[in-house]
Protein backbone atom coordinates (compact mmCIF):
# COMPACT_ATOMS: atom_id res chain seq x y z
CA UNK A 364 0.00 0.00 0.00
CA UNK A 365 2.90 2.40 0.48
CA UNK A 366 5.17 3.74 -2.20
CA UNK A 367 8.88 3.57 -1.65
CA UNK A 368 9.99 6.59 -3.59
CA UNK A 369 10.51 10.15 -2.43
CA UNK A 370 8.60 13.04 -3.91
CA UNK A 371 7.31 16.46 -2.99
CA UNK A 372 4.19 18.53 -3.49
CA UNK A 373 3.87 22.30 -3.22
CA UNK A 374 0.84 24.41 -2.45
CA UNK A 375 -1.07 26.17 0.30
CA UNK A 376 -0.93 23.96 3.38
CA UNK A 377 -4.12 23.95 5.45
CA UNK A 378 -3.15 23.57 9.10
CA UNK A 379 -6.61 22.83 10.50
CA UNK A 380 -5.61 22.55 14.16
CA UNK A 381 -3.89 25.93 14.23
CA UNK A 382 -6.39 27.56 11.85
CA UNK A 383 -3.59 28.67 9.59
CA UNK A 384 -2.85 28.43 5.86
CA UNK A 385 0.66 28.97 4.49
CA UNK A 386 2.72 28.23 1.40
CA UNK A 387 4.67 24.99 1.87
CA UNK A 388 6.35 22.02 0.27
CA UNK A 389 5.67 18.54 1.65
CA UNK A 390 8.32 15.87 1.28
CA UNK A 391 6.98 12.33 1.20
CA UNK A 392 9.17 9.26 1.70
CA UNK A 393 8.13 5.62 2.06
CA UNK A 394 4.47 6.54 2.38
CA UNK A 395 5.05 9.03 5.20
CA UNK A 396 5.41 12.78 5.48
CA UNK A 397 9.12 13.23 5.94
CA UNK A 398 9.15 16.99 6.41
CA UNK A 399 7.23 20.16 5.73
CA UNK A 400 9.08 23.24 4.50
CA UNK A 401 7.29 26.56 4.82
CA UNK A 402 7.81 28.89 1.86
CA UNK A 403 8.43 32.56 2.35
CA UNK A 404 5.69 33.48 -0.14
CA UNK A 405 2.17 34.26 1.11
CA UNK A 406 -0.79 32.07 0.24
CA UNK A 407 -1.07 31.81 -3.54
CA UNK A 408 -4.67 31.16 -4.61
CA UNK A 409 -3.35 29.92 -7.96
CA UNK A 410 -1.81 26.91 -6.23
CA UNK A 411 -3.75 23.94 -4.86
CA UNK A 412 -4.61 23.66 -1.19
CA UNK A 413 -3.03 20.67 0.58
CA UNK A 414 -5.10 19.24 3.42
CA UNK A 415 -5.87 15.98 5.24
CA UNK A 416 -8.34 13.73 3.38
CA UNK A 417 -12.02 13.41 4.24
CA UNK A 418 -13.39 10.67 6.46
CA UNK A 419 -16.97 9.46 6.34
CA UNK A 420 -17.57 8.81 10.02
CA UNK A 421 -20.44 6.37 9.49
CA UNK A 422 -21.33 4.62 6.23
CA UNK A 423 -22.58 1.17 5.34
CA UNK A 424 -20.56 0.26 2.26
CA UNK A 425 -23.25 -2.27 1.31
CA UNK A 426 -25.79 0.51 0.58
CA UNK A 427 -23.64 1.57 -2.37
CA UNK A 428 -24.32 -1.87 -3.93
CA UNK A 429 -20.55 -2.09 -4.35
CA UNK A 430 -17.90 -4.25 -2.72
CA UNK A 431 -15.41 -2.22 -0.62
CA UNK A 432 -12.72 -2.12 -3.32
CA UNK A 433 -15.17 -0.63 -5.85
CA UNK A 434 -16.55 1.81 -3.28
CA UNK A 435 -12.98 3.03 -2.74
CA UNK A 436 -12.44 3.61 -6.47
CA UNK A 437 -15.28 6.15 -6.45
CA UNK A 438 -14.78 7.65 -2.97
CA UNK A 439 -11.17 8.72 -3.62
CA UNK A 440 -12.37 10.89 -6.51
CA UNK A 441 -14.05 13.06 -3.86
CA UNK A 442 -11.03 13.18 -1.55
CA UNK A 443 -12.28 10.55 0.87
CA UNK A 444 -9.37 8.59 2.32
CA UNK A 445 -11.24 6.46 4.84
CA UNK A 446 -14.57 5.36 6.20
CA UNK A 447 -15.89 4.21 9.56
CA UNK A 448 -17.96 1.35 8.26
CA UNK A 449 -20.44 -0.87 9.97
CA UNK A 450 -20.81 -4.13 8.00
CA UNK A 451 -24.13 -5.02 9.60
CA UNK A 452 -26.03 -5.34 6.36
CA UNK A 453 -23.83 -8.12 4.99
CA UNK A 454 -23.66 -9.62 8.51
CA UNK A 455 -27.46 -9.83 8.51
CA UNK A 456 -27.19 -12.08 5.48
CA UNK A 457 -23.90 -13.96 5.95
CA UNK A 458 -22.95 -13.52 9.63
CA UNK A 459 -19.29 -13.18 10.59
CA UNK A 460 -18.28 -14.60 7.18
CA UNK A 461 -19.74 -11.41 5.66
CA UNK A 462 -17.64 -9.22 7.97
CA UNK A 463 -14.55 -11.28 7.02
CA UNK A 464 -15.36 -10.72 3.35
CA UNK A 465 -15.53 -6.94 3.82
CA UNK A 466 -12.22 -6.86 5.71
CA UNK A 467 -10.40 -9.06 3.20
CA UNK A 468 -11.75 -7.28 0.13
CA UNK A 469 -10.96 -3.89 1.66
CA UNK A 470 -7.39 -4.92 2.45
CA UNK A 471 -6.66 -5.44 -1.24
CA UNK A 472 -7.18 -1.81 -2.11
CA UNK A 473 -5.31 1.40 -1.19
CA UNK A 474 -8.04 2.89 0.98
CA UNK A 475 -8.61 2.99 4.74
CA UNK A 476 -11.63 0.96 5.76
CA UNK A 477 -12.23 0.98 9.51
CA UNK A 478 -14.81 -1.67 10.21
CA UNK A 479 -16.85 -2.14 13.36
CA UNK A 480 -18.28 -5.23 15.01
CA UNK A 481 -22.02 -5.25 14.25
CA UNK A 482 -23.91 -4.97 17.53
CA UNK A 483 -27.43 -5.80 16.38
CA UNK A 484 -27.64 -8.78 14.01
CA UNK A 485 -30.47 -9.46 13.47
CA UNK A 486 -31.59 -5.85 13.72
CA UNK A 487 -34.80 -6.74 15.54
CA UNK A 488 -36.48 -9.89 16.78
CA UNK A 489 -39.19 -9.30 14.19
CA UNK A 490 -36.75 -9.77 11.34
CA UNK A 491 -36.12 -12.95 9.36
CA UNK A 492 -32.38 -12.50 9.10
CA UNK A 493 -29.93 -14.82 7.39
CA UNK A 494 -27.65 -14.95 10.39
CA UNK A 495 -27.08 -14.00 13.98
CA UNK A 496 -23.91 -12.48 15.47
CA UNK A 497 -23.82 -13.42 19.16
CA UNK A 498 -21.92 -11.91 22.11
CA UNK A 499 -19.02 -14.34 21.74
CA UNK A 500 -18.62 -13.54 18.04
CA UNK A 501 -18.81 -9.81 18.77
CA UNK A 502 -16.10 -10.26 21.42
CA UNK A 503 -13.90 -12.23 18.98
CA UNK A 504 -14.36 -9.51 16.35
CA UNK A 505 -13.52 -6.73 18.81
CA UNK A 506 -10.29 -8.52 19.71
CA UNK A 507 -9.09 -8.14 16.11
CA UNK A 508 -6.92 -5.15 15.15
CA UNK A 509 -9.00 -4.59 11.98
CA UNK A 510 -12.10 -3.90 14.09
CA UNK A 511 -12.12 -0.39 15.52
CA UNK A 512 -15.38 -0.11 17.44
CA UNK A 513 -18.72 -1.67 18.36
CA UNK A 514 -21.07 -0.40 15.71
CA UNK A 515 -24.38 1.32 16.10
CA UNK A 516 -26.25 0.06 19.14
CA UNK A 517 -29.74 0.19 17.67
CA UNK A 518 -31.25 -1.81 20.50
CA UNK A 519 -31.59 1.18 22.81
CA UNK A 520 -34.40 -0.42 24.83
CA UNK A 521 -31.93 -3.24 25.49
CA UNK A 522 -29.49 -0.67 26.91
CA UNK A 523 -32.17 1.08 28.98
CA UNK A 524 -33.40 -2.22 30.48
CA UNK A 525 -29.93 -3.76 30.93
CA UNK A 526 -30.47 -6.67 28.55
CA UNK A 527 -27.62 -9.09 29.42
CA UNK A 528 -26.64 -9.77 25.79
CA UNK A 529 -26.57 -6.05 24.92
CA UNK A 530 -24.58 -5.19 28.04
CA UNK A 531 -22.10 -8.03 27.33
CA UNK A 532 -21.36 -6.56 23.89
CA UNK A 533 -20.79 -3.08 25.33
CA UNK A 534 -18.50 -4.53 28.01
CA UNK A 535 -16.51 -6.35 25.31
CA UNK A 536 -15.87 -3.05 23.54
CA UNK A 537 -14.81 -1.43 26.81
CA UNK A 538 -12.51 -4.37 27.61
CA UNK A 539 -10.78 -3.86 24.24
CA UNK A 540 -10.72 -0.09 24.74
CA UNK A 541 -12.79 0.53 21.61
CA UNK A 542 -15.61 3.08 21.26
CA UNK A 543 -19.29 2.18 21.05
CA UNK A 544 -21.40 3.86 18.38
CA UNK A 545 -24.98 4.80 19.07
CA UNK A 546 -28.21 4.88 17.13
CA UNK A 547 -31.05 6.35 19.14
CA UNK A 548 -33.43 8.46 17.02
CA UNK A 549 -35.54 10.76 19.14
CA UNK A 550 -34.18 9.52 22.49
CA UNK A 551 -34.34 12.39 25.01
CA UNK A 552 -34.11 13.24 28.68
CA UNK A 553 -33.27 10.61 31.30
CA UNK A 554 -33.46 7.81 28.74
CA UNK A 555 -30.81 9.54 26.61
CA UNK A 556 -28.69 10.14 29.72
CA UNK A 557 -28.81 6.47 30.69
CA UNK A 558 -28.02 5.33 27.13
CA UNK A 559 -24.96 7.62 27.02
CA UNK A 560 -23.86 6.72 30.55
CA UNK A 561 -23.71 3.06 29.41
CA UNK A 562 -20.67 4.10 27.36
CA UNK A 563 -22.21 4.95 23.99
CA UNK A 564 -20.31 7.88 22.56
CA UNK A 565 -21.81 8.82 19.18
CA UNK A 566 -25.17 9.29 17.52
CA UNK A 567 -25.96 9.88 13.86
CA UNK A 568 -29.74 9.80 14.08
CA UNK A 569 -30.62 13.30 15.38
CA UNK A 570 -33.08 15.05 13.13
CA UNK A 571 -33.68 18.19 15.22
CA UNK A 572 -31.10 20.54 16.68
CA UNK A 573 -32.81 20.38 20.09
CA UNK A 574 -32.26 16.63 20.26
CA UNK A 575 -28.62 17.00 19.17
CA UNK A 576 -27.98 19.78 21.72
CA UNK A 577 -29.37 17.63 24.50
CA UNK A 578 -27.19 14.65 23.55
CA UNK A 579 -24.15 16.95 23.23
CA UNK A 580 -24.86 18.29 26.73
CA UNK A 581 -24.70 14.71 28.03
CA UNK A 582 -21.26 14.29 26.40
CA UNK A 583 -22.12 12.57 23.15
CA UNK A 584 -20.43 13.17 19.79
CA UNK A 585 -22.93 14.01 17.05
CA UNK A 586 -22.45 12.81 13.50
CA UNK A 587 -24.28 15.08 11.06
CA UNK A 588 -25.73 12.76 8.47
CA UNK A 589 -26.38 13.72 4.87
CA UNK A 590 -26.72 10.65 2.67
CA UNK A 591 -28.97 9.07 0.11
CA UNK A 592 -31.62 7.93 2.56
CA UNK A 593 -31.65 10.48 5.39
CA UNK A 594 -30.69 14.14 5.21
CA UNK A 595 -30.10 16.05 8.44
CA UNK A 596 -27.58 18.70 7.36
CA UNK A 597 -30.06 21.58 7.10
CA UNK A 598 -31.34 20.91 10.62
CA UNK A 599 -27.95 20.44 12.29
CA UNK A 600 -25.25 22.44 10.46
CA UNK A 601 -24.98 25.30 13.05
CA UNK A 602 -23.45 22.73 15.46
CA UNK A 603 -20.29 22.65 13.32
CA UNK A 604 -19.42 26.12 14.58
CA UNK A 605 -20.99 25.93 18.04
CA UNK A 606 -19.75 22.44 19.11
CA UNK A 607 -16.86 21.82 16.71
CA UNK A 608 -14.87 19.34 18.79
CA UNK A 609 -17.87 16.99 19.12
CA UNK A 610 -19.10 17.00 15.52
CA UNK A 611 -18.33 14.65 12.63
CA UNK A 612 -19.86 14.25 9.16
CA UNK A 613 -21.31 11.08 7.72
CA UNK A 614 -23.56 9.72 5.02
CA UNK A 615 -24.81 6.46 6.62
CA UNK A 616 -26.01 5.29 3.21
CA UNK A 617 -24.70 6.24 -0.22
CA UNK A 618 -26.46 4.85 -3.24
CA UNK A 619 -24.18 4.43 -6.28
CA UNK A 620 -25.53 7.47 -8.16
CA UNK A 621 -25.00 9.79 -5.20
CA UNK A 622 -21.55 8.34 -4.44
CA UNK A 623 -20.59 9.07 -8.04
CA UNK A 624 -21.76 12.68 -7.61
CA UNK A 625 -19.93 13.57 -4.38
CA UNK A 626 -19.21 12.60 -0.81
CA UNK A 627 -18.02 14.41 2.33
CA UNK A 628 -16.48 17.09 0.07
CA UNK A 629 -19.93 18.24 -1.04
CA UNK A 630 -21.15 18.49 2.57
CA UNK A 631 -18.11 20.68 3.31
CA UNK A 632 -18.89 22.94 0.33
CA UNK A 633 -22.45 23.35 1.55
CA UNK A 634 -21.26 24.12 5.09
CA UNK A 635 -18.83 26.79 3.87
CA UNK A 636 -21.58 28.27 1.66
CA UNK A 637 -23.66 28.64 4.86
CA UNK A 638 -20.93 30.92 6.19
CA UNK A 639 -19.40 28.47 8.68
CA UNK A 640 -15.73 28.70 9.63
CA UNK A 641 -13.81 26.58 7.12
CA UNK A 642 -11.42 25.27 9.78
CA UNK A 643 -14.36 24.12 11.92
CA UNK A 644 -15.89 22.38 8.91
CA UNK A 645 -12.62 20.63 8.14
CA UNK A 646 -12.12 19.63 11.78
CA UNK A 647 -15.45 17.80 11.61
CA UNK A 648 -14.66 16.28 8.23
CA UNK A 649 -10.99 15.34 8.59
CA UNK A 650 -9.71 15.54 12.18
CA UNK A 651 -12.42 14.58 14.69
CA UNK A 652 -12.99 11.04 13.36
CA UNK A 653 -9.22 10.38 13.53
CA UNK A 654 -9.16 11.45 17.18
CA UNK A 655 -12.39 9.76 18.29
CA UNK A 656 -11.73 6.37 16.66
CA UNK A 657 -7.93 6.57 17.06
CA UNK A 658 -7.40 6.02 13.34
CA UNK A 659 -3.83 5.41 12.17
CA UNK A 660 -4.10 7.84 9.24
CA UNK A 661 -2.44 10.93 10.67
CA UNK A 662 -3.48 14.55 10.43
CA UNK A 663 -0.79 15.87 8.11
CA UNK A 664 2.04 16.25 10.62
CA UNK A 665 5.66 15.28 9.90
CA UNK A 666 6.02 11.54 10.51
CA UNK A 667 2.33 10.84 9.81
CA UNK A 668 1.27 8.48 7.02
CA UNK A 669 0.95 10.51 3.82
CA UNK A 670 -2.85 10.57 3.58
CA UNK A 671 -3.80 13.90 2.08
CA UNK A 672 -5.60 15.62 -0.73
CA UNK A 673 -5.03 18.62 -2.96
CA UNK A 674 -8.09 20.74 -3.70
CA UNK A 675 -8.56 23.69 -6.03
CA UNK A 676 -10.02 25.95 -3.34
CA UNK A 677 -11.64 25.85 0.08
CA UNK A 678 -15.07 26.83 -1.30
CA UNK A 679 -16.07 24.04 -3.68
CA UNK A 680 -13.44 21.48 -2.56
CA UNK A 681 -12.91 20.26 -6.09
CA UNK A 682 -10.41 17.44 -5.62
CA UNK A 683 -7.34 17.55 -7.85
CA UNK A 684 -5.41 14.71 -6.22
CA UNK A 685 -5.90 12.14 -3.48
CA UNK A 686 -2.94 10.41 -1.84
CA UNK A 687 -3.25 7.37 0.39
CA UNK A 688 -0.14 6.20 2.24
CA UNK A 689 1.90 8.22 -0.25
CA UNK A 690 0.26 6.64 -3.29
CA UNK A 691 -1.57 8.83 -5.82
CA UNK A 692 -4.98 7.13 -6.01
CA UNK A 693 -7.04 9.76 -7.84
CA UNK A 694 -6.18 12.66 -10.10
CA UNK A 695 -8.53 15.15 -11.79
CA UNK A 696 -11.57 12.91 -11.65
CA UNK A 697 -9.78 9.72 -12.72
CA UNK A 698 -9.39 6.90 -10.21
CA UNK A 699 -6.08 5.09 -10.21
CA UNK A 700 -7.28 2.24 -8.03
CA UNK A 701 -7.59 -1.03 -9.93
CA UNK A 702 -10.56 -3.35 -9.56
CA UNK A 703 -9.71 -6.50 -7.64
CA UNK A 704 -11.11 -9.97 -8.28
CA UNK A 705 -13.96 -10.69 -5.92
CA UNK A 706 -15.17 -14.01 -4.54
CA UNK A 707 -18.92 -14.23 -4.52
CA UNK A 708 -19.85 -15.44 -1.05
CA UNK A 709 -23.58 -15.24 -1.41
CA UNK A 710 -26.29 -14.95 -4.00
CA UNK A 711 -29.99 -15.42 -4.13
CA UNK A 712 -32.37 -16.67 -6.75
CA UNK A 713 -35.97 -15.67 -6.72
CA UNK A 714 -38.94 -16.53 -8.81
CA UNK A 715 -40.55 -13.86 -10.93
CA UNK A 716 -43.29 -12.23 -8.84
CA UNK A 717 -46.62 -12.18 -10.66
CA UNK A 718 -49.41 -9.81 -9.55
CA UNK A 719 -51.48 -12.83 -8.49
CA UNK A 720 -48.90 -13.63 -5.82
CA UNK A 721 -49.56 -10.25 -4.20
CA UNK A 722 -53.33 -10.43 -4.36
CA UNK A 723 -54.99 -10.22 -0.96
CA UNK A 724 -57.52 -12.99 -0.48
CA UNK A 725 -61.01 -11.76 0.12
CA UNK A 726 -61.74 -11.03 3.79
CA UNK A 727 -58.05 -11.49 4.70
CA UNK A 728 -57.90 -7.90 6.01
CA UNK A 729 -61.46 -7.18 6.96
CA UNK A 730 -62.06 -3.47 7.07
CA UNK A 731 -65.41 -1.89 7.40
CA UNK A 732 -64.92 -0.07 4.11
CA UNK A 733 -63.44 -3.08 2.38
CA UNK A 734 -60.05 -1.37 2.24
CA UNK A 735 -56.64 -2.98 2.55
CA UNK A 736 -53.78 -1.46 4.60
CA UNK A 737 -50.56 -0.96 2.62
CA UNK A 738 -47.15 0.50 3.53
CA UNK A 739 -46.45 3.75 1.71
CA UNK A 740 -42.77 4.60 1.20
CA UNK A 741 -42.01 8.35 1.44
CA UNK A 742 -39.38 9.54 -0.98
CA UNK A 743 -36.28 10.93 0.75
CA UNK A 744 -37.36 9.81 4.22
CA UNK A 745 -36.79 6.81 6.43
CA UNK A 746 -40.26 6.86 7.96
CA UNK A 747 -43.24 5.19 6.28
CA UNK A 748 -46.99 5.64 6.40
CA UNK A 749 -49.92 3.30 6.51
CA UNK A 750 -52.48 3.82 3.80
CA UNK A 751 -55.81 2.18 3.17
CA UNK A 752 -56.49 1.42 -0.48
Ligand SMILES: [Zn+2]
Nearest residue numbers: 421423515615
Ligand atom coordinates in the same frame (compact mmCIF):
# COMPACT_ATOMS: atom_id res chain seq x y z
ZN1 LIG B 1 -26.15 3.32 10.08
